[in-house]
Amino acid sequence: MTLREIANLLDAKVLTGEKYLDTEVKTAFSADLMSDVLAFAKPGSIMITGLTNPQIVRIANIVDNSAIIIVRGKTPPDETIRLAEELDIPVLSTRYILFETSGKLYANGIIGCVGKIEGPGSVVPL
Amino acid sequence: MNRKYEFSFPVEGKNFDDAGKASVEIKRLLKELGIAGDVLRRTAIATYESEVNIISYAWKGTINVRVTDNNISIKIQDSGPGITDIEQAMRQGYSTADDRIREMGFGAGMGLFNIKNCSDGFEISSKVNKGTLLKILINR
Numbered sequence: 267m268t269l270r271e272i273a274n275l276l277d278a279k280v281l282t283g284e285k286y287l288d289t290e291v292k293t294a295f296s297a298d299l300m301s302d303v304l305a306f307a308k309p310g311s312i313m314i315t316g317l318t319n320p321q322i323v324r325i326a327n328i329v330d331n332s333a334i335i336i337v338r339g340k341t342p343p344d345e346t347i348r349l350a351e352e353l354d355i356p357v358l359s360t361r362y363i364l365f366e367t368s369g370k371l372y373a374n375g376i377i378g379c380v381g382k383i384e385g386p387g388s389v390v391p392l
Numbered sequence: 393m394n395r396k397y398e399f400s401f402p403v404e405g406k407n408f409d410d411a412g413k414a415s416v417e418i419k420r421l422l423k424e425l426g427i428a429g430d431v432l433r434r435t436a437i438a439t440y441e442s443e444v445n446i447i448s449y450a451w452k453g454t455i456n457v458r459v460t461d462n463n464i465s466i467k468i469q470d471s472g473p474g475i476t477d478i479e480q481a482m483r484q485g486y487s488t489a490d491d492r493i494r495e496m497g498f499g500a501g502m503g504l505f506n507i508k509n510c511s512d513g514f515e516i517s518s519k520v521n522k523g524t525l526l527k528i529l530i531n532r
């Protein structure tokens with residue numbers, strides 16, 4: 267799916283990164299735990315989160331997320347948007363909750379970044 | 393060619409607003425040096441987790457990065473309370489993070505484990521009420 271299709275599906279507002287809406291996305295990672303994003307997110311995946319602070323943008327930069335989707339209609343602080351513009355990371359905001367957002371994307375062919383975590387350091391791929 | 397690059401960034405304890413700033417800058421500099429892909433990613437993740445640990449638990453510290461043709465070595469040194477039981481701190485899920493840290497999306501007890509996981513060489517040493525030193529090696 268492209269980010270544009272995702273924005274339509276989620277009835278999302280594009281807060282920044284309009285020019286990247288034709289980017290193709292295949293994977294996503296939903297989390298409010300940024301350590302989990304740093305441990306498991308794949309390059310090119312979208313980050314789906316309920317957090318809004320500027321750190322989410324810096325982490326997206328570190329793991330090469332293609333976009334951030336902020337859920338349940340939260341408005342991020344200006345600082346978050348300013349940083350996203352600076353680091354070229356599109357940010358979308360949807361009114362759907364985390365579960366609904368993830369489910370809608372999954373139902374449309376977007377998959378996760380890893381399968382199961384079996385134990386310390388043991389990740390089972392999808 | 394045998395070139396070496398080295399840069400250092402100070403990190404201030406409790407400066408939560410700037411969490412990750414140094415690591416984003418380090419990643420940008422490494423990219424300029426032609427480092428890419430998995431090596432760049434693992435280095436960036438390791439510095440990010442280390443930076444957040446300094447901000448969360450220590451008083452102040454520095455992240456020092458040295459790049460050679462063969463590898464990237466990172467030294468993260470802080471002055472702070474130190475770690476009493478390193479084995480326990482390394483364990484996934486162990487965390488003493490307070491609410492301020494958790495609000496930011498940290499405090500899962502994953503950081504040190506993930507740093508080690510990203511590294512080809514990993515050493516940690518700590519002195520209580522003095523500080524902690526991490527030495528990380530990533531092969532290019």
Ligand SMILES: Nc1ncnc2c1ncn2[C@@H]1O[C@H](COP(=O)(O)OP(=O)(O)OP(=O)(O)O)[C@@H](O)[C@H]1O
Pocket residue numbers: 301441445446448449450470472473474475481482486487488489497498499500501502503504505524
């Ligand atoms: N630089 C440090 N100085 C003092 N204590 C530390 C330092 N780094 C880590 N610790 C201690 O080790 C514990 C585990 O650290 P680790 O980075 O693995 O997880 P965390 O910071 O609690 O959570 P996460 O990194 O997943 O957000 C911390 O909760 C803290 O008690």
Ligand SMILES: [Mg+2]
Pocket residue numbers: 441444445498499502503504
């Ligand atoms: Mg940590």
